[in-house]
Amino acid sequence: MRPTSTSLLAYCRPGFESECAQELASAGERLGVIGFARTTRGSGFVEYVLPDSSSQQAFSAGVQLANLTFARQLLRVIERIDDLPAKDRLGLLMPVVRSTARRFVDAWIESPDSDAARELAGLCRSLNNALVAAMKRESLIDAASQWRLHVCLIDAQTAFVCETEIAHAAPWPGGIPRLRFPAAAPSRSTLKLEEAFLTLLDEDERSRWLQAGMCGVDLGAAPGGWTWQLVRRAMRVIAVDNGPMNQGLLDSGLVTHLREDGFFYRPAHPVDWLVCDMVEQPRRVAELIGEWLIGGHCRFAVFNLKLPMKQRFKEVELCRQRMHEAAQAAGKRLDWRARQLYHDREEITVFARLR
Template identity: 50%
Template sequence: MASSLTNAPFASGIVVYCRAGFESEAAQELDATAAAAGVAGFARTERNAGFAEFVLTQQGAPDALLRLFGWSRLIFARQSLAVIGQFKALPREDRLTPLLAALPAGFQVGDVWVETPDTDASKPLTAFCRSFNNAFVQQLRRSGALDPRSPWRLHALFPTGERCLLGLALIDHSAPWHQGIPRLKFPREAPSRSTLKLDEALQVLLNAGERERWFKPGMSAVDLGAAPGGWTWQLVRRGLHVTAVDNGPMDEGLMASGLVTHKREDGFRFQPRQRVEWMVCDMVEQPRRVAARMAEWLAAGWCHRSVFNLKLPMKKRYLEVQQAFEAMQATVAAAGRELEIRAKQLYHDREEITVFAQTR
């Protein structure tokens, strides 16, 4: 029988994967989430490690922890795992035995992923992870600990060849990509590589049902700061009619689609003549100014939904994000509307986060 949620081993904490250099922001978010929920513990990080941890004062149930610290709820986390074992000096001649011993008798998982953090220092371990993953799967199958009906996936995160964090993920509530990274191929027809940001955002911030309902041929959209058209291209390929707002030139091939109207105007001043389904924006400007402009659109009802980027400062990045979102909530609330915000630092982002927002 597949493992239920009740017979899983207790967890000592949470580990989240993040972009290298943003460990501090990931840790601040873990601390804030725990404090809001009254969970005792502390976050810890290592510079440029590509992950952050929250250590519990007392062990907890992994399913409850993963729902609280779920990867989709956190901005700076690519993946969230409940930690069930930490190993600092695994013997090279037999790494498997200690890891298998961390699983209680009778506990089963649906799959196992052996991974490294997304850092330059960890790249040499890629080949090792592939071979070790195969050996891990075979051993779990022989021992009866592998069952595709199990709700759990086992993760072994190797920052080094001897160190491992062993964790559990709820398959239906975790990032479905190794290292939490969607592997996207740059479409040659797209005008710029920024197109991958919006492509990833729609996969990460929306579920399959939302993508199907909210992107239908004939729908309308506005792209603020559109040139040369990387984000517009993603909308056009889904059949939307796009008003591209930018004083710069748009890609000729994109304009030939017949689905784009180019307005040579300032994105901070443009106002649509009628409501549109989508407004997207990737303008390089201070995050609070962009957030204020997005809130203005949503409060006025000029669009149903929006996806936009916020370029982050070098310091106090987590605080800047929280203050920007609070200001947006206040602006939209003053207009008598409710605002839903989902945000993520995507793989294709750098010093920025990507945000989905809609009014209800």
């Protein structure tokens, strides 16, 4: 038996299935590969169905997770299994795994990030252990493999059996890095910037671009959740906000607090990093960040775009396009990496620089 599905499976934030589906459709159109989405609002996943297996392969080769905003993980579906028997789920899963004629570096059984699917956590853990043990007995686990097996349980009887190339996939189950809130941080918003660094930069970029002694500006800084992430890396920070900053950050000796409007402040000298989590219209924030980059005020930027209630995908594309055009007019190329992070809500987080 060979894989029969022509689908892709994308995990996303519950409530943003429509935006994820629009993004997949837009990516397919650019490739000339047209499919359609099957999903339910609040489910936390999108199944994107393509006409044949060659279209599935072309889409997988041409669309990388790193270029998607609303998808946390993008998987190639091998087969959907309905009516999994409670007493012998492996009896249906293992023939599908064998059908791939592939060895996998690991196998993850997971469920979407929805209220209903989270109740499957215990089943996922126990079934995962049994599946990996069965695969090891049949020599289907290989530490040198470039592929990982994913089984997505959408309920106790229904599973998508999928695969992904680990080089282009999120390295966390469900595409979600599980971060612990640092007790010393002044607000939970600090987890957004920590996740952004993990998700939008690779290991080499983090080692080169997040070094002690660098300097940064945090616009809309109070009380200092994002500033804290820079200070913990021994960076000097100018925190711009009319609100009060955390006293511990001020006592660090690395933070200068300026009570000014973040939209009008510009540094006297260029800085390495600009970070910004201000509540404002996304187009206005994107224009501001573009001005900082093009004006040479910073090298790198991480910022949040608070999305409107409607046409959220369209708004993201508009912001990206406007920044791209502004960079192009200045003779530069825009490096734009955006993701709706686990710690985001009605917003996305963007890393940008000019090349």
